[in-house]
Amino acid sequence: MNFLKKHAQLINIVQRIIDIFILLIITRLVGEKYGSAELTKVFAIYGSSLMAVVFSLSGVYKSWRETPFITQFRVLLFAWFLVLIIFNTIILLLSNEEQMAVLWPFALFRAHEFIYWSLFVFMGLTIERLFVKIALNAVRKKGYNQRFAVIVGADELGRKVAGTLTENSWLGIIVSCFFDDDPEKTDKIIGGVKVVGKLTDLVPYVEKNKIDMVYIALPIAYELGIRKVIANLCETTATVYLVPDVFNITLLRLRLVEIAGLPVINLNDTPCSGINYIFKWLEDKILASIILIAISPFMLLIAIVIKLTSPGPVIFTQRRYGINGENIIIYKFRTMTVCEDGANILQASRSDQRVTRIGCFLRRTSLDELPQFINVLNGSMSIVGPRPHAVAHNEQYRKLIESYMLRHKMKPGITGWAQINGFRGETDTLDKMQKRVEYDLHYINNWSILLDLKIMLMTIFKGFSGKNAY
Numbered sequence: 001m002n003f004l005k006k007h008a009q010l011i012n013i014v015q016r017i018i019d020i021f022i023l024l025i026i027t028r029l030v031g032e033k034y035g036s037a038e039l040t041k042v043f044a045i046y047g048s049s050l051m052a053v054v055f056s057l058s059g060v061y062k063s064w065r066e067t068p069f070i071t072q073f074r075v076l077l078f079a080w081f082l083v084l085i086i087f088n089t090i091i092l093l094l095s096n097e098e099q100m101a102v103l104w105p106f107a108l109f110r111a112h113e114f115i116y117w118s119l120f121v122f123m124g125l126t127i128e129r130l131f132v133k134i135a136l137n138a139v140r141k142k143g144y145n146q147r148f149a150v151i152v153g154a155d156e157l158g159r160k161v162a163g164t165l166t167e168n169s170w171l172g173i174i175v176s177c178f179f180d181d182d183p184e185k186t187d188k189i190i191g192g193v194k195v196v197g198k199l200t201d202l203v204p205y206v207e208k209n210k211i212d213m214v215y216i217a218l219p220i221a222y223e224l225g226i227r228k229v230i231a232n233l234c235e236t237t238a239t240v241y242l243v244p245d246v247f248n249i250t251l252l253r254l255r256l257v258e259i260a261g262l263p264v265i266n267l268n269d270t271p272c273s274g275i276n277y278i279f280k281w282l283e284d285k286i287l288a289s290i291i292l293i294a295i296s297p298f299m300l301l302i303a304i305v306i307k308l309t310s311p312g313p314v315i316f317t318q319r320r321y322g323i324n325g326e327n328i329i330i331y332k333f334r335t336m337t338v339c340e341d342g343a344n345i346l347q348a349s350r351s352d353q354r355v356t357r358i359g360c361f362l363r364r365t366s367l368d369e370l371p372q373f374i375n376v377l378n379g380s381m382s383i384v385g386p387r388p389h390a391v392a393h394n395e396q397y398r399k400l401i402e403s404y405m406l407r408h409k410m411k412p413g414i415t416g417w418a419q420i421n422g423f424r425g426e427t428d429t430l431d432k433m434q435k436r437v438e439y440d441l442h443y444i445n446n447w448s449i450l451l452d453l454k455i456m457l458m459t460i461f462k463g464f465s466g467k468n469a470y
Contacts, residue, residue, distance in 0.1 A: 012061055015132075019055065020048045022124040030117045046087060054083045069133050070448075073126060078275055080122050140172030147173050149213035151193070152202060152229055154180040157245055158217035159191045165215075166192065176211065181225075199229055206236045217243040270323075270409040271447040279449055284383055287456075288376040299370055302333055302362070310337065310356045315371055320388035323411045328380040330388055330412075331371035335359025366424075372414045384452040385413025386440035387424070397433055407440040410447070415459040417443035417451075 024044050031040025055061060058079035064072045139145050149165065151158045158178060165173045178185070178195040179202045185195045196205065206214060214233055218226050226242070233240050244265055246254070255266050272280045303314045315331050322328035336354040355363065362368040375381035381388070386407040389397070398404045418424070418439035423432065443451070 015061060016052060016055075018128060019125060020052065022128060023048050023051060023121050026120045026124055027117065030120065046090075047083070050083050050087050051080075054086065055079050058082065064133070069130065072129060072133070074275070076125060076129065077122070080118075080125065081275075084118055136172075137170035141169050145172050147212040148176050148209070149173050149215060150176050150179060150202070150206065150211050151215045151217055152179050152199065153217040153219075153222075154178040154182070154185050154190050154195050155217075155219065157219065157243060158215075161215050161217045161243055162191050162193050173213065176209065177205075179205075199225065202229065203232050203235055206233070206238050211236075211238050213239045213241065215241045215243055218245075220245045268406055268409060271444060272410060276447075280382065280452075283449060283452060284376050287383055288373045292373045292377070295370060295373075302358075302367065302370070305358050306334060306356075309358050310334075312337065319391045320412065321391060321394050321408055322380050322388070323408060325405060325408045327391070328375070328388070328412075330375055330381065333359075333362055333368040333371060335363050335368045366415075369414055376414070380411070382411040382413045383415070384455050385410050385416055386443065387416050387419060387436075388412035397437075400430060401434055401437055403441065404437055407437055407444070410444050415455060416440065417455060420455055420458040420462045 027040055027044040027047065031043070058075060060076055060079050136145065151161055158180070162175050162178070165171060165175050175193050178190060178193055179197055179199055180186075180195050181198050186197065188195050202214070205211070214236075216226060216229055218229075230240060230242070246265070246267065255269060256263060306314050312334055314334060316334040316336075317329050317331055320328055320330050335356060336359055337356060359368070372381055373383075376383055394404075416439075418436040421439055423436040423439055443455075
């Protein structure tokens with residue numbers, strides 16, 4: 001029952017061997033099809049050696065028990081990308097032309113074959129890990145390969161931890177009991193888990209019952225007690241987790257980081273950093289270029305109609321807040337007889353006399369926002385993200401809605417999660433803006449390329465009209 005736990009180090013070694021085996025097999029298969037046996041052998045040796053080192057340093061072989069597979073996938077992708085970069089860089093730095101000709105990947109497989117090899121190896125490594133993850137989850141749900149945990153603190157935070165561990169049975173973590181100094185809770189069942197004693201009873205219980213994990217879920221105000229519990233647990237071999245009491249705070253992408261070796265908790269980080277920034281940048285540039293080319297004739301037609309039906313400029317520009325609250329200039333087709341951009345801006349409302357005839361149609365269908373693809377190309381906006389509000393409206397709502405400015409942790413978008421869920425157009429009540437902000441923060445917390453693609457697809461069917469768009 002505890003075989004995996006007892007032989008964790010051996011299993012880790014087997015994992016490394018399997019990875020190298022996958023690389024060698026795929027290298028041989030691709031090499032036999034596209035390259036010589038000698039070059040295949042040389043590249044396999046260099047590739048497997050680099051993979052063993054880089055994967056170890058990148059954290060690929062750490063325990064992923066409590067982590068979603070998508071996180072493991074990202075680490076694997078980054079590590080494999082690093083292997084390819086380092087390998088090619090080393091070969092480029094070789095001064096011996098003969099060595100470079102032998103070892104340079106494109107001499108082995110040529111350009112497109114090398115890409116095939118890279119993708120096939122990565123796919124093999126990913127499929128293997130997905131299979132292992134699914135198998136382990138199934139084993140743990142059946143009661144095998146489990147770990148036993150206790151929770152220090154039976155208040156709301158402790159109950160949340162217990163509920164999370166219990167509901168996610170694939171983690172294979174069994175909550176044995178609570179420890180709490182409140183005498184009224186002793187021997188009571190809270191959330192299906194019994195409170196067996198006070199904090200002074202913790203260490204003896206952990207040692208006697210061979211507890212694997214201790215989750216400290218005490219309020220921030222209990223600082224001295226937390227310090228004492230951690231110090232006492234140093235007498236045991238249990239893994240100790242400190243659960244931060246931040247669940248009543250609006251968070252964005254909560255994560256633990258280091259500043260010159262000092263561990264700190266980042267409460268409101270942007271999801272678009274590192275490799276994610278590159279993915280988002282490529283998504284915006286490629287799709288915006290394709291879309292602009294496709295819609296250019298239609299945009300020209302709209303511009304002509306605007307010019308012929310009302311006096312004034314074709315393009316309306318206005319200051320908005322971009323990422324991190326920086327001022328940007330956004331472009332829209334002019335839909336009103338005025339071009340307001342001052343300290344006080346009146347939102348368009350039903351039967352607004354300022355809206356032109358063609359402007360009414362453009363606003364209802366969101367076609368007035370097509371020039372914002374130019375904003376995407378110049379880097380001030382994304383295709384998908386929280387909709388940018390006029391500076392005057394930002395200054396108004398940031399004082400009324402808690403965490404309002406957190407929506408600026410990502411670039412503003414032409415479309416967004418709030419818009420396809422019905423929160424576009426006029427926000428004549430505070431509640432409507434509050435809901436829009438909630439949807440924006442949900443998007444930021446759950447951002448992925450797949451979510452962006454889903455929003456783009458849903459925008460085609462749901463995002464070009466709305467009852468609040470005037």
